[in-house]
Amino acid sequence: MKAGIVGLPNVGKSTLFNALTSAGALAANYPFATIDPNIGVVPIPDPRLQIIESHIQTQKVIPAVLELVDIAGLVKGASTGEGKGNAFLGHIKDVDAIVQVVRCFEKAPGGEDITHVEGSVDPLRDIEIIELELILADIQTLENAASKARRNAKGGDREAIARMKVIELLTPVLEDQKPARALKLTDPDHIIALTKLGLITTKPILYIANVADDDPNGEGDLAQRVREHAESVGAVMVPVCARIESELSELDEDDKLEMLQDMGMDEPALGKLARAAYKLLGYQSYYTAGEKEVRAWTIPEGCKAPQAAGVIHTDFERGFIRVECYSVNDLVEYKSEKAIKEAGKLRIEGKGYVMHDADVCNFLFNV
Numbered sequence: 032m033k034a035g036i037v038g039l040p041n042v043g044k045s046t047l048f049n050a051l052t053s054a055g056a057l058a059a060n061y062p063f064a065t066i067d068p069n070i071g072v073v074p075i076p077d078p079r080l081q082i083i084e085s086h087i088q089t090q091k092v093i094p095a096v097l098e099l100v101d102i103a104g105l106v107k108g109a110s111t112g113e114g115k116g117n118a119f120l121g122h123i124k125d126v127d128a129i130v131q132v133v134r135c136f137e138k139a140p141g142g143e144d145i146t147h148v149e150g151s152v153d154p155l156r157d158i159e160i161i162e163l164e165l166i167l168a169d170i171q172t173l174e175n176a177a178s179k180a181r182r183n184a185k186g187g188d189r190e191a192i193a194r195m196k197v198i199e200l201l202t203p204v205l206e207d208q209k210p211a212r213a214l215k216l217t218d219p220d221h222i223i224a225l226t227k228l229g230l231i232t233t234k235p236i237l238y239i240a241n242v243a244d245d246d247p248n249g250e251g252d253l254a255q256r257v258r259e260h261a262e263s264v265g266a267v268m269v270p271v272c273a274r275i276e277s278e279l280s281e282l283d284e285d286d287k288l289e290m291l292q293d294m295g296m297d298e299p300a301l302g303k304l305a306r307a308a309y310k311l312l313g314y315q316s317y318y319t320a321g322e323k324e325v326r327a328w329t330i331p332e333g334c335k336a337p338q339a340a341g342v343i344h345t346d347f348e349r350g351f352i353r354v355e356c357y358s359v360n361d362l363v364e365y366k367s368e369k370a371i372k373e374a375g376k377l378r379i380e381g382k383g384y385v386m387h388d389a390d391v392c393n394f395l396f397n398v
Contacts, residue, residue: 032075032329033098034237034308035126037105039157040148042134043241043273048101050276051301069101069122076302077316077327079359079389086362087320095316095327097305100126107149107160124229128312129165129236130304133157135253135270136243154240154257162232163208169230170205173198176228193220197228205232235311238268239304247272247294267307271300315388318359319343336384340394350398354380359389 038044052071074094084092102123123129133154134147149156177198183191197216204214210232216222225233238261240254249258249270261268279287279299291298309315313332317339318325330339341348356378357371365371 032095032128032308032312032314033100033126034128034130035100035102035123036130036132036239037102037123037161038132039105039107039134039160041146042132042157044132045101046277047132047239047241047271047273047300048099050273050280051099051304053277053280069103070098072096072098073301075305075327076298079316079318080325080327082359082363083318083320083325083391086366087325087368089320089322089325091324093324093326095329097301097308099130105161105164107164123165123231126234128308129231129234130239130308131158131161131236132239132241132273133257135240135249135251135257136246138243152253154253155260158238158257158260162210165231166205166208166210169211169232170202172228172230173202173205189220190224193218193224194228197221197224201225201230236264236266237304237307237311238266240268240270241273242270244272244275244294246270247275247296267311269300269303269307271303276300315386317356317386317388317390317392319393320391330386332388334386335382336380336386336392336394337382339386339392340396343394346398347394347396350396351382352395352397354384354395355393356380356390358387359391362391 036044036048048069048071052073073096075097077094080092080094100122134152134157135154137152149160176194180191180194180198184195200216200221201211201214205211211225211230212233212235214225216225238257240249240257242249242251242254246254247270249255249268254268254270258268258270260266275290275294275296276299279290282290287299309329314329315332316327316329318327320326328339328342330342336354337348337351340351340354357368357376361371361376362368365374365376368377371377
């Protein structure tokens with residue numbers, strides 16, 4: 032799962048990115064990795080892994096991961112070359128979801144006045160600026176794709192005809208300053224064509240309201256405006272105080288728990304962000320468990336067993352025979368895989384099986 036973090040200057044985007052990736056570096060059982068100066072891979076907090084580990088002796092535990100990309104270059108006019116211009120496009124086109132950090136505090140801790148690039152704090156205006164830049168970038172993408180699609184469509188190429196139709200449908204939507212995700216398509220060829228266009232504003236968006244120290248749960252007016260906007264467009268909003276997260280990332284576990292309690296918080300932001308991203312993208316987790324490792328795997332809701340097996344290795348999908356599975360709740364109730372089998376709770380499922388969240392699986396395959 033890969034998310035691109037965007038935001039205007041001085042909204043706390045880089046502070047939050049550094050805090051989340053530092054927290055990941057301190058997490059047990061998973062080595063934090065910096066792929067690039069602006070890319071970090073962090074483990075997704077998942078209590079079910081500890082439940083499985085408590086019943087199945089294993090050498091290591093490997094959680095699912097969230098890849099965070101700190102997208103640079105987004106200011107008003109970025110799509111026409113302002114700031115770092117279109118330098119952000121190469122990174123943002125590869126992500127599964129866009130995470131926009133929006134400033135929801137007037138002054139920094141201690142009363143320091145951090146100048147907003149637009150001269151005032153207005154989260155909804157900031158959201159509009161970022162979205163407009165992404166829309167303008169998508170308009171440019173459509174203009175670049177149209178001539179080739181039009182030429183190939185004249186020759187009767189079915190894929191090009193579908194692409195040209197989607198471009199015709201999308202252009203007025205984008206020109207009306209609405210994101211591509213606002214266009215609802217039903218024709219399978221059109222849906223495939225839209226996917227292949229690689230537009231930024233088809234991606235789901237999650238808003239992080241960067242709040243003040245005294246409002247960690249985002250109950251203030253500025254954060255509430257972002258929450259209401261997110262609900263109105265079918266997005267997700269998560270309140271986070273980047274400064275608090277930065278401090279938490281430097282603490283050991285005991286001190287971290289004490290600070291969370293003092294701040295009236297139940298967990299650091301990484302857990303909230305991961306769950307919100309899962310919900311937004313329609314993802315769920317299944318697990319494999321054995322002596323060598325207990326591991327979480329990320330799949331879309333509705334995924335069938337062969338495709339879930341393919342997440343581990345393409346050979347698993349290609350040679351899929353069946354899957355033996357039970358739930359984490361079964362393990363809690365019966366305490367061991369042996370007892371689960373004796374109770375008749377181990378299920379044998381075939382190619383048509385739709386995976387359940389929290390399945391613990393053993394895939395059988397032959398290639």
